[in-house]
Amino acid sequence: MRNRGTTLVELMITVAIIGISSSIIVGAAHQARMAGFAELQRERALLLLEYHAGCASSGQPVSADVTQRLVESLPDAEVSSASAEGLTTVTVRWRPPLGLTQERSLTVFAAAGSLP
C-alpha cells in the first residue's frame, strides 16, 4: 500500500464541499426567517390598510397620529387612496425585508357607508 498525505487539491475540494454545504444551510435558515418576517410585515400592513379602509367606509377622518404609529414599523410604507363613484381604493406599499426583492402591496376596495 502506498502511503502518502493529502494533496492541496484534495484539501481544497474538501473545504469547498464543507463551505458550500454550510452556506446552503445558513442561507436556507436565513430565507426562512425573512419569509416569516415578511409575513409579520404583511400583517402590520393589513392593520394599516384596515384602519384606512374603515375610515373611508364610515366617513371618519384618518388620524395622522394613528397612521404614524402604524407606519413606523413598516419600512418606506406608503398609503394611497382614490375615490370614484362611491368606491374608495386603498393601497399600502412597503419595502420587503432584506433578501427579498419583490415589492409588497395590499389593496382593498371600500364602499362608502358600508360600515354602520
Added chain:
Amino acid sequence: MSRRAFTAVELAICLTILIVLIPLVYAGALIVEETHSLGLWHLQSADQLRSVTEELRLDVRRGVPIEGQELAWKLDGCQVSYRVDERGVLSRELAEPCRGARGLATGVTAFERVQDGVELELTRVLRPTRQEHSRFFIPLEAP
C-alpha cells in the same frame, strides 16, 4: 508498509484542530437553529396578532365598555375582559354566568390600552442572554 505510531506533535495538531472545529460546528448549528426558530416565531406572531385584532375589534364593535375598566365590555349579557397571566398568555375571558376563556397569544410581555388603541408586545426568549421583541399598535377607535 511502514508502521509507526503518531508523534506528540501530530497529536497536538489533531487536538488543536478538534478544539477549534467542535465549537465552530456547535456555534454554526446554534445560529441556524436560532434563525429558523425566529422565522417560525415571526409567523406565529403574525397569526397571533390577527387573532387578537379580530377579537378586540368585534368586542369594540358589539360590546358596551364597562366604566372604570380598561379592555372590558358587556356583550350579550356577559362581561368580556382580556388578561395576561404570569406565563405571558393573553386570553379573552368571559365572567359568570357565561364562563369561558380563550387563549389568543403566548409570550405576551405587554398588553396595554393607549390612546386610540392597544399596544401588544410579544417576546421570544432565544437564550438567557438574547430576547427578541415585537411591538404592535392595534387601532381600536377605527370603525
